[in-house]
Amino acid sequence: MTEEAADGGTGSEGEELTYAEAGVDIEASEAATAALIGAVGESEGDYAGLLDIGDRYLALATDGVGTKLLVAEALSDYSTVGIDCIAMNANDLVAAGVRPVAFVDYLAVDEPDETFSEQIGEGLRAGADEADIELVGGETAVMPEVIKGLDLAGTCAGLAAKDAIFAGEAEPGDALVGFPSSGIHSNGLTLARTAVTRDYEYTDPCPFGEYDTLGAALLEPTRLYTYLLDPMREHDVRAAAHVTGGGWTNLERLGDHRYVVDDAFDPQPVFEFVQSEGNVSDEEMHRTFNMGTGFVCALAPADAEALAEATDGRVIGRVEAGEEVSIRGLEL
Numbered sequence: 001m002t003e004e005a006a007d008g009g010t011g012s013e014g015e016e017l018t019y020a021e022a023g024v025d026i027e028a029s030e031a032a033t034a035a036l037i038g039a040v041g042e043s044e045g046d047y048a049g050l051l052d053i054g055d056r057y058l059a060l061a062t063d064g065v066g067t068k069l070l071v072a073e074a075l076s077d078y079s080t081v082g083i084d085c086i087a088m089n090a091n092d093l094v095a096a097g098v099r100p101v102a103f104v105d106y107l108a109v110d111e112p113d114e115t116f117s118e119q120i121g122e123g124l125r126a127g128a129d130e131a132d133i134e135l136v137g138g139e140t141a142v143m144p145e146v147i148k149g150l151d152l153a154g155t156c157a158g159l160a161a162k163d164a165i166f167a168g169e170a171e172p173g174d175a176l177v178g179f180p181s182s183g184i185h186s187n188g189l190t191l192a193r194t195a196v197t198r199d200y201e202y203t204d205p206c207p208f209g210e211y212d213t214l215g216a217a218l219l220e221p222t223r224l225y226t227y228l229l230d231p232m233r234e235h236d237v238r239a240a241a242h243v244t245g246g247g248w249t250n251l252e253r254l255g256d257h258r259y260v261v262d263d264a265f266d267p268q269p270v271f272e273f274v275q276s277e278g279n280v281s282d283e284e285m286h287r288t289f290n291m292g293t294g295f296v297c298a299l300a301p302a303d304a305e306a307l308a309e310a311t312d313g314r315v316i317g318r319v320e321a322g323e324e325v326s327i328r329g330l331e332l
Contacts, residue, residue, distance in 0.1 A: 017195055017278035046168060046253060047092040047242060048158065057160050061092040064153030067189045071218045073149055074202040078116045080221040081152060082123020083130075084186045087222035088244070089156035090131045091295065094225050095242040097166035097233070098158035100131055105138035105154040110147045112140070120152060123221075131226045166232075170239045170254040170319045175304035178316035179228065180265045181294030183220035184274075187245045188288040192218060192270075195278025208269035217270045225295045228311060232297055235307040240297040243290040249332050251325050254298050258322030263314065265292040283330050 048059040065084045072078045082105075090100040105124055107117070117140070128135045133156070141147075184192055196202070202215030211217040225242070232240065239254040251259040271292070275285050285291060298319055299307065308314045317327075325332040 015279065017191065017280050018284050047095040048098055050096070050098075050165070055162065057098070057162060057165060059093055059096060059098040059158040059160060060155060061089045061158075062153065062155040063088040063092065064151065065186050067193060068186050068219065069150060069152060070193065071189070071202055071215050075213065075215045075219070076116075077215075077219065078119040078123065080123050080219055082120045082125070083127035083221040083224075084123075085152050085154045086124060086127030086131055086133070086156070087224045088186050089154055090127075090133065091222070091225050091242045091244075093156055093158040094229050094232075095166075095240040095295070096160075096168070097164055097229070097237075097240070098160040099229055100133045100156050100158045100226060102134045102136045102157045103128060103131075103154055104136055104157075105152065106141070107138065107150065107152050108141045108143055108147045109150040110142070110144045112142055116150070124154075127221075127224065130224050133226075164233060166240060167238045168254075170257055170298035172257055172319055172321045173301070174238065174298040174319040175301040175315050176251075176259065176261065176317040176319065177297050177299065177304050177307050177313045178261075178264060178293040179225060179295040179311065179313045180223075181243070181268075181290045181292055182223040183268050183270050184218060185222040185244070185290060185294060187290070188247070189218065191278065191280070191284075191288055192274045195274045195280060198277055200277070208273060214273075217273075220270075223294050228295065228297075228313075231307055231310045232299075235299060235303040235310070237297045237299045237303075237307070240295065243294050243296060247288050247290060247332075248286045248325050248327055251296060254296075254319070256323060258320040259317060259325045259327075260320055261317035261325065261327040263316045264327060265314075265316070267292040282328065283332065286327060286330055287332055 048061045051058040065081045072081050086103060093100045124135060196214055200214055204214050206214050206217050241250045241253055243250050271289060304315050
C-alpha cells in the first residue's frame, strides 16, 4: 500500500467508508447464518459439508458470485463471472482437502437473454476446464417478480478418501504458507463498488494496471487453487483457509490461535484505489478483502519451505498460542 493509504486511506475527501455502511453488515450476516445453522442442525465439515459414504467422503459446497454481477451488467460483459462461480465453490473444497469433481449451476433471471446466458456458459466452461471438473447440468429460473436482473450460484461436489481430509486444526509453532490472489475475487464487491463509484463510472479508463476500464479491474476472475491440492497433501498440510468473506479473519477458521502474518503478498493496485476512493481504514480493508493473498495453509515449519518451493507460495507467517490475526501492524 502507498504511505497515504497505509495511514488510513485519506486520499479521498469523502467520509470514511465501511462495509456495513456500504450495505453489508458482517456481524449481522454471521448472526443470521448462526440462526439458520441452529434451525437445521450443524453438518460435519467447515468449508464443505461432508457425507460419509463408506470408504470416502462426499463433499458439497455452494456459493454465488454476489454483487460482482452488477459490474458485469454495467459493462455488458458476463464472460468471466462463470469462472468466479466455479472458483468460489471449488476453492472451498480444496481448503477442506477435497478434490472437486462436478458442478451444477443455478441461474435466476427476471427475463431470459441469450447473450448473457451464452457468456455465463462460456465462463462456467472455462472455470470447469481449469479446475478439471465436470459440468453436470443446471437450472435457469425466470422469476420477474423476485429477481431484478440476474443471480448466479452453484454447487460443487467432491470426493476424498477419509485419510485425505485435512485435520482442519493448526498447531502453535506451525508455519503459514500463502498463495497470491488475482485481485478482489468475489468478496467485498459491495464495498469496492461503493468506493469506486463515488467519483468514477465502471466504464471510465482504469488509472492503474493493464485494464481498459475500472470495471474490468473489478471483474478480474477469482483465482482457482485446485492445483494446490496434491502438493498440500504431499507436504502434510494440517489446515487451509480460502480467504473470502471476512478477509484475513478467515485464518481464525484454522483454530483458536494467534496468527502472525509478517510477509503477505502485496495488495494489487485495485485495493489501493478502493481504499483511497472510499477513505477506507486499513483494518476494514483487511477484514473485508484478501489484500493480495487468496489462500493460506498451516503446516510444520520443516515442510513449509518445501511446499513453497514446489508451488507459487511462500512462507508468510506463523501460528502462536493466543488469539486474533496480526498483519501489517493490525490486530484483527
